[in-house]
Amino acid sequence: MVNLIDPTSAAFLLAERRTQPMHVGALQLFEKPEGAGRHYATELYETMSHADDIAPLFLKHPHRSLRTAGQLVWVPDEHFDILHHVRHSALPKPGRIRELFDLCSRLHGQRLGWERPLWESHVIEGLRDGRVAMYTKTHHSLVDGVSAMRLLQSVLTTDPDRRDLPPPWSVRPPEREREPRQVEWTEAPAAALHSAALIAAEAAGLPKALISTLNRSLRNDTSALSLFAPRTIFNQSITGSRRFAAQDWPVERLRAVGKATGTTINDVVMAMCSGALRSYLLDLDALPDTTLVSMVPVGLNAKQADVASAEGGNAVGAVMVQLGTHLADPADRLRAVHTSMKTGKSALAAMSPTQILAMSALGMAPSLLPMLGVNMPHPPFNVIISNVPGPRTTHYFNGARMTGTYPLSIPINGMALNITCASYDGKMCFGLTGCRRTLPSLQRMLTHLDDELAALEKAAGVS
Amino acid sequence: MVNLIDPTSAAFLLAERRTQPMHVGALQLFEKPEGAGRHYATELYETMSHADDIAPLFLKHPHRSLRTAGQLVWVPDEHFDILHHVRHSALPKPGRIRELFDLCSRLHGQRLGWERPLWESHVIEGLRDGRVAMYTKTHHSLVDGVSAMRLLQSVLTTDPDRRDLPPPWSVRPPEREREPRQVEWTEAPAAALHSAALIAAEAAGLPKALISTLNRSLRNDTSALSLFAPRTIFNQSITGSRRFAAQDWPVERLRAVGKATGTTINDVVMAMCSGALRSYLLDLDALPDTTLVSMVPVGLNAKQADVASAEGGNAVGAVMVQLGTHLADPADRLRAVHTSMKTGKSALAAMSPTQILAMSALGMAPSLLPMLGVNMPHPPFNVIISNVPGPRTTHYFNGARMTGTYPLSIPINGMALNITCASYDGKMCFGLTGCRRTLPSLQRMLTHLDDELAALEKAAGVS
Numbered sequence: 030m031v032n033l034i035d036p037t038s039a040a041f042l043l044a045e046r047r048t049q050p051m052h053v054g055a056l057q058l059f060e061k062p063e064g065a066g067r068h069y070a071t072e073l074y075e076t077m078s079h080a081d082d083i084a085p086l087f088l089k090h091p092h093r094s095l096r097t098a099g100q101l102v103w104v105p106d107e108h109f110d111i112l113h114h115v116r117h118s119a120l121p122k123p124g125r126i127r128e129l130f131d132l133c134s135r136l137h138g139q140r141l142g143w144e145r146p147l148w149e150s151h152v153i154e155g156l157r158d159g160r161v162a163m164y165t166k167t168h169h170s171l172v173d174g175v176s177a178m179r180l181l182q183s184v185l186t187t188d189p190d191r192r193d194l195p196p197p198w199s200v201r202p203p204e205r206e207r208e209p210r211q212v213e214w215t216e217a218p219a220a221a222l223h224s225a226a227l228i229a230a231e232a233a234g235l236p237k238a239l240i241s242t243l244n245r246s247l248r249n250d251t252s253a254l255s256l257f258a259p260r261t262i263f264n265q266s267i268t269g270s271r272r273f274a275a276q277d278w279p280v281e282r283l284r285a286v287g288k289a290t291g292t293t294i295n296d297v298v299m300a301m302c303s304g305a306l307r308s309y310l311l312d313l314d315a316l317p318d319t320t321l322v323s324m325v326p327v328g329l330n331a332k333q334a335d336v337a338s339a340e341g342g343n344a345v346g347a348v349m350v351q352l353g354t355h356l357a358d359p360a361d362r363l364r365a366v367h368t369s370m371k372t373g374k375s376a377l378a379a380m381s382p383t384q385i386l387a388m389s390a391l392g393m394a395p396s397l398l399p400m401l402g403v404n405m406p407h408p409p410f411n412v413i414i415s416n417v418p419g420p421r422t423t424h425y426f427n428g429a430r431m432t433g434t435y436p437l438s439i440p441i442n443g444m445a446l447n448i449t450c451a452s453y454d455g456k457m458c459f460g461l462t463g464c465r466r467t468l469p470s471l472q473r474m475l476t477h478l479d480d481e482l483a484a485l486e487k488a489a490g491v492s
Numbered sequence: 493m494v495n496l497i498d499p500t501s502a503a504f505l506l507a508e509r510r511t512q513p514m515h516v517g518a519l520q521l522f523e524k525p526e527g528a529g530r531h532y533a534t535e536l537y538e539t540m541s542h543a544d545d546i547a548p549l550f551l552k553h554p555h556r557s558l559r560t561a562g563q564l565v566w567v568p569d570e571h572f573d574i575l576h577h578v579r580h581s582a583l584p585k586p587g588r589i590r591e592l593f594d595l596c597s598r599l600h601g602q603r604l605g606w607e608r609p610l611w612e613s614h615v616i617e618g619l620r621d622g623r624v625a626m627y628t629k630t631h632h633s634l635v636d637g638v639s640a641m642r643l644l645q646s647v648l649t650t651d652p653d654r655r656d657l658p659p660p661w662s663v664r665p666p667e668r669e670r671e672p673r674q675v676e677w678t679e680a681p682a683a684a685l686h687s688a689a690l691i692a693a694e695a696a697g698l699p700k701a702l703i704s705t706l707n708r709s710l711r712n713d714t715s716a717l718s719l720f721a722p723r724t725i726f727n728q729s730i731t732g733s734r735r736f737a738a739q740d741w742p743v744e745r746l747r748a749v750g751k752a753t754g755t756t757i758n759d760v761v762m763a764m765c766s767g768a769l770r771s772y773l774l775d776l777d778a779l780p781d782t783t784l785v786s787m788v789p790v791g792l793n794a795k796q797a798d799v800a801s802a803e804g805g806n807a808v809g810a811v812m813v814q815l816g817t818h819l820a821d822p823a824d825r826l827r828a829v830h831t832s833m834k835t836g837k838s839a840l841a842a843m844s845p846t847q848i849l850a851m852s853a854l855g856m857a858p859s860l861l862p863m864l865g866v867n868m869p870h871p872p873f874n875v876i877i878s879n880v881p882g883p884r885t886t887h888y889f890n891g892a893r894m895t896g897t898y899p900l901s902i903p904i905n906g907m908a909l910n911i912t913c914a915s916y917d918g919k920m921c922f923g924l925t926g927c928r929r930t931l932p933s934l935q936r937m938l939t940h941l942d943d944e945l946a947a948l949e950k951a952a953g954v955s
Binding site: 047067074108119121128143155268269270466 | 510511530531533534537571573576579580581582583584585586591594598602603605606607608617618731732733928929
């Protein structure tokens with residue numbers, strides 16, 4: 030028996046290039062439990078790599094052959110070898126966060142081979158502060174970024190004394206996983222052709238929806254879909270190597286700014302990014318005169334969600350947010366972001382489900398468009414910024430306190446930077462993933478983010 | 493200006509697949525110099541990564557585009573970033589040789605991206621015995637295995653007190669490098685077509701030469717080119733992940749066996765491999781009734797060498813050696829190897845330059861044959877075993893004594909195991925590189941090699 034690959038997953042597999050690996054990642058940091066010995070990381074690695082029961086999601090791999098008439102299907106890995114997927118790594122001295130980011134950057138830049146299930150997890154020792162890190166990557170054809178974070182969190186507990194927790198790959202995803210259509214090997218070619226037809230249908234539907242939203246955006250420049258973003262250094266061809274940087278700030282600080290200015294925490298996140306992008310581009314003498322536009326995925330409400338995937342994979346729409354990077358004043362930028370976000374969201378609410386789906390496809394995978402025959406003369410937006418809500422309380426894995434969780438996302442051709450934030454335990458954790466060649470000194474963005482939060486606090490009178 | 497890629501290099505680039513990366517590697521082990529501090533590995537990494545002067549070989553990368561009519565050319569990397577190529581890694585605890593092999597296996601299984609120069613070097617710390625390791629990989633389109641080892645050795649010295657040595661990538665290869673043909677961008681398409689014609693000519697010449705040597709092999713089953721190897725577990729499709737194992741034995745022990753039995757050190761190396769392969773296959777209940785055949789590259793003499801590449805890249809012929817794996821007695825196996833090797837070499841000497849070149853191409857790159865339209869119904873041989881002579885005396889890099897140097901080679905589709913030996917400072921260093929999935933427990937081969945040497949010593953009466 031083989032399982033057909035649904036069209037969206039197939040698209041993510043087919044869009045993959047060496048320069049554009051299509052996996053999402055997460056970096057989690059853990060404090061050793063009290064009384065843990067010198068070999069705690071090794072013990073954690075053993076726990077992680079000795080799972081008896083692996084969920085089907087983590088056992089299947091894509092396959093195509095003459096037998097399937099060249100079409101993609103999921104087949105179980107009959108030689109599943111967990112030691113290939115769960116790995117033990119170490120940082121060179123002095124074991125700073127910098128060495129950790131270097132390792133994560135390298136690991137995130139490597140494609141997952143199709144001959145095995147599309148995931149990898151690394152238990153990383155050698156941080157000089159004694160913490161243990163875990164970097165996990167999962168192909169976008171299996172889960173999206175939000176589901177990947179949720180999956181990793183699903184094995185955490187608020188109870189510091191629980192010790193019987195299985196690794197994430199032993200867990201069936203908590204949401205109802207859509208049953209993939211199972212067919213006999215002999216049926217696969219015909220069934221797969223049906224899949225291909227579905228992809229074609231989606232592709233054909235896309236430009237039509239695009240044109241109707243384009244018309245809307247011509248009438249209203251703060252529309253949810255604005256196709257007028259300036260060209261920036263972010264919008265060029267990328268290479269396959271990655272640069273990752275991450276840091277967290279207390280949510281309380283963001284909340285105070287929001288409260289004093291009548292904006293949301295998410296607005297403040299966007300304003301921090303806006304100011305940081307401005308400073309970064311100013312340093313490089315590459316700031317455009319007009320505002321940068323960010324694609325921001327937003328959750329759909331229950332009524333709209335039925336148009337999206339049942340797995341939650343694509344149950345999001347996308348708002349195009351004008352970041353106000355051309356404005357010199359932090360308070361002006363926060364106001365600009367707030368207005369653009371609000372208008373975008375209400376435009377989104379007024380759209381038809383098909384339009385939202387088309388835009389969602391645009392947002393989640395602009396790199397798919399050329400493949401589907403849609404030609405985009407200008408970048409539809411400059412960067413992708415998303416904000417994923419996470420657990421609000423302290424969580425543990427087998428007694429080890431998680432101190433932070435940082436997303437690594439997917440830069441794509443023409444979109445060299447992705448900023449994804451995840452809140453956890455009173456912290457807003459920023460994960461910046463970029464193309465190593467296109468974005469020099471990406472880590473400077475962390476300083477700029479920090480400076481911008483301070484500037485916003487000052488402007489809001491809460492510092 | 494662009495440089496044309498010669499047909500052989502182009503063939504190695506075009507034969508590359510995710511499951512079949514075409515780079516050679518070397519693992520070197522160094523003892524810290526006396527008085528070296530805790531941060532010696534970091535210092536070594538700094539020395540390695542701060543080269544001002546990079547040799548052209550390490551600066552060029554393959555490129556093809558509309559401008560070159562889709563043909564491959566070498567272009568200099570205009571954004572050369574040495575920190576992408578020279579890396580600092582660490583082993584997890586307990587830092588045994590086992591953890592080192594794990595890391596090397598992983599690093600060796602990753603393809604080099606064509607968007608950058610085709611090499612990487614890792615300074616590895618964390619060995620519990622205090623040694624520092626260096627793993628270096630270089631694409632086969634730049635150098636062959638022998639040249640790669642020579643290049644790494646070219647920066648070593650016998651003087652433990654010298655401290656001014658540059659890293660290998662600052663050094664022009666000692667042999668006269670064939671000047672690549674430089675052409676203007678506008679000429680590239682036409683010139684590249686000429687290159688393609690050369691590849692076609694080589695391909696066309698191949699089967700003819702093959703048939704004449706095939707005829708010879710039909711008359712003489714110990715011919716240099718035997719096309720009758722049994723199917724074994726080594727001769728199946730491979731995956732992209734690798735398993736590496738290495739160990740060394742005193743050359744003196746091998747020499748003693750050779751002296752007592754009238755065989756060469758190389759014969760003893762082959763007999764060790766024969767016995768180890770036999771034990772390995774017996775363990776898996778997969779030993780064929782007939783002898784395994786190994787392809788063994790041998791150096792051509794001066795008169796013949798003019799038919800091969802001026803770079804030394806392919807200045808070798810190949811002998812097909814019947815390993816005698818079906819024989820139960822170690823002494824019988826050594827005799828079988830000795831006879832087969834001798835006959836093979838004399839057959840090689842009697843061949844025409846064209847035949848030798850054809851066979852050499854067969855041996856070095858059997859995976860190229862299907863690409864060139866040559867269809868091979870049976871594996872022409874089962875494994876590749878080569879033995880590369882290295883320096884006989886102790887060598888140092890900036891005061892650090894090299895204690896061993898182990899080759900990592902290229903398993904290819906249908907040829908899942910490659911054994912390459914390099915002699916150094918009185919040691920015979922074995923490097924075994926295999927497909928991780930096809931060859932379970934490859935490291936057991938090390939025990940088998942050790943047992944076989946002891947058995948040969950006993951049989952020769954020198955133990």
